[in-house]
Amino acid sequence: DFNLIVDSNNLYTLIQSEVESEFFPGSIKKATILTSLSKSLIQEVEILDGSKYLAFFSELYESLERRHIQIYLHDENAQQAIKKLGYSGEPELNTDCGLRCFSDSYSLIDANLGVNKSNFFIKRSHELNLSISKEFIGHELLVNYENTASPAIGNMGVYKNYARILLPVNAKVGGVRLYDSVGSYRDLSYDLIDTDGRREVGFLVEVLPSTQKKLQIVWNIEDKKLELGGQYDLKIIKQAGTEADELVVNIRSSDLTLTGRSVSSYNTDLARDFKARLFFKP
Numbered sequence: 001d002f003n004l005i006v007d008s009n010n011l012y013t014l015i016q017s018e019v020e021s022e023f024f025p026g027s028i029k030k031a032t033i034l035t036s037l038s039k040s041l042i043q044e045v046e047i048l049d050g051s052k053y054l055a056f057f058s059e060l061y062e063s064l065e066r067r068h069i070q071i072y073l074h075d076e077n078a079q080q081a082i083k084k085l086g087y088s089g090e091p092e093l094n095t096d097c098g099l100r101c102f103s104d105s106y107s108l109i110d111a112n113l114g115v116n117k118s119n120f121f122i123k124r125s126h127e128l129n130l131s132i133s134k135e136f137i138g139h140e141l142l143v144n145y146e147n148t149a150s151p152a153i154g155n156m157g158v159y160k161n162y163a164r165i166l167l168p169v170n171a172k173v174g175g176v177r178l179y180d181s182v183g184s185y186r187d188l189s190y191d192l193i194d195t196d197g198r199r200e201v202g203f204l205v206e207v208l209p210s211t212q213k214k215l216q217i218v219w220n221i222e223d224k225k226l227e228l229g230g231q232y233d234l235k236i237i238k239q240a241g242t243e244a245d246e247l248v249v250n251i252r253s254s255d256l257t258l259t260g261r262s263v264s265s266y267n268t269d270l271a272r273d274f275k276a277r278l279f280f281k282p
Helices: 011-020 029-046 050-065 076-085 151-157
Strands: 101-109 122-132 136-147 159-168 172-179 185-187 191-195 198-207 211-222 230-237 246-252 264-269 274-280
Touching (some): 136 159, 136 198, 198 211
Antiparallel strands (some): 191 198, 246 264
């Protein structure tokens, strides 16, 4: 429809060019080209050579596992099956894992409000510091944003982000602070709502081209499920469509069965959801 050849190397620049060229409020150019591209992809799948089926379904499965593809079906029973597989996009934060088991989780969701494609230039990394006792879990999340866009592109490179962190409904939020590259900071005002059995904290963060910002979010959870020892499950749910944010998790506790008082650390990424399981002494 557009007389274009699109591949993984030119997708961003072509879509950006088509959408931004002669843009006006109410324009449907973005929807039009993405709809056309989607139809072309489906046509390619329909005529796919049988020898490529294995590679295709392997890629499909990997994309589902990494939240690059999410599924919605109108059939309610079928959709429930998709949800149980974790492919519906619905975050499960309040999972009950048993009597002497505490399930802890969070998910950071960014939303670009800048009417641009500056997400392309954003590198994001997480550091989660946990202080865990049998009755109290303290959380400090540090999120680093780096905008690699050139200042020459002006407003098209500004990342105007409304970020939400999804937490268990019993989380008590201590505050949200934003640091710049030289260490100065300011406390951010934030929205706090409870919805769908979870607590959401929302705030606005702006990152200019060729700059870095660091978020600090603090929250605590009081729970006595581990009072007599037991299992602690941690799940960090990645944002759909993101690649592989770097992730460091530091866990400090005096009651762990294996590590005792020493700090347990994980250095990994969020190519998919991160899960960890720890055990506490009686």
